[in-house]
Amino acid sequence: MTDTMLKTKNSGDIFRIVYALKQCTRQQISVQLSLSLPTVTHNLKQLIEQGLVYNAGAHQSTGGRKANLYRCVANSRLALGIDITKHHLSLVLINLNLEIVDKKRIRCVFCDSDSYFENMSRELQDILSKNHVNDGRLLGVGISMPAIINSDQKSISYAEVIQVGENIYERMAGHITYPFLLFNDANSAGLAESWISDTSNDMTYLFLGGSVGGAHMTGKQIQYGSNQRGGEFGHMCIAPGGNLCYCGQKGCLDAYCSAKILSDFTGGNLGAFFEELKAGENLGYRRIFDQYMNNLALAVKNLRMCYDSDIVLGGAVGSYMSDYIDEFRNKVAALDPFEKEMDFIRVCHYKTEAAAVGSAIYYINAFIEGL
Ligand SMILES: [Zn+2]
Structure with missing residues (x-):
């Protein structure tokens, strides 16, 4: 390794330590990376000049002496995530700390057409202009959608929930002037939950x-599998010969646990379903939700048997599960042959914006790893 390469590596390693620890002293960096204090000081100075790190002052006492703490400048780089669903378009601008700088969600029925992409590009430009992101701070744009995306992150191998034609990437490229890539929505949402989580435990996101x-x-890395189809939990069979799934098979989890299973009873409005459930006046809603949780418990139990990992309930239904999580854990505990402590089952951190955040994380990760 040449001197220049070594210096660049040191600088990147120091930034990654500051980023991972949220804040740290020169001494901590020196110990963690086995670098001399002068080398650490020199690199920190450069990172400060580049606007990537700042000296947050002396906050901590070490052996009587106060040491300066260094933190990364969260807004020094930003990434935009766009989530396309059948009926909505969500945009989320995040900084290096995954804090949401701005977000927007609009009702907009998906149609693989120039006018749709033009509208998307206008919304993208609006959110960037509004936040004065015109100075090269934008790392890129991640676009998530309900489709299986090939490993080139540009072509689509399977899409049923939304209808997309071939070469969607090339057609989008006619409207988006920033670097952008395509991502599966559920994969992206899972990645967002895993990055924002305090633990480094393996995580399965449903x-x-x-x-x-x-x-x-x-x-904190997605396991895509051999064909980018890892995590297609919606097509696990939970009821052989059961309800018809949109994939053409019978008994898939999707046919029992999609949000529609609940929202169909309240005119497509999931919020209204949970309001009725909370009001408790109509026992029918209670029975429907009980059955829904029974099916979901079966899936969660199976996932726990496969992965032995934390399990996070996400998506639209996941964001309403906080009030029912104890009841749900009891249902899983009744099925689990090994354990009764169900703390590994958690409710998602993000509500509607998880997929958009996750697709933007790709660019944050690439920036941090590439320094
Ligand atoms: Zn299916």
């Missing part, structure tokens, strides 16, 4: 939205 999907993460 997306309970208009369709059912998910992702499995180890070390």
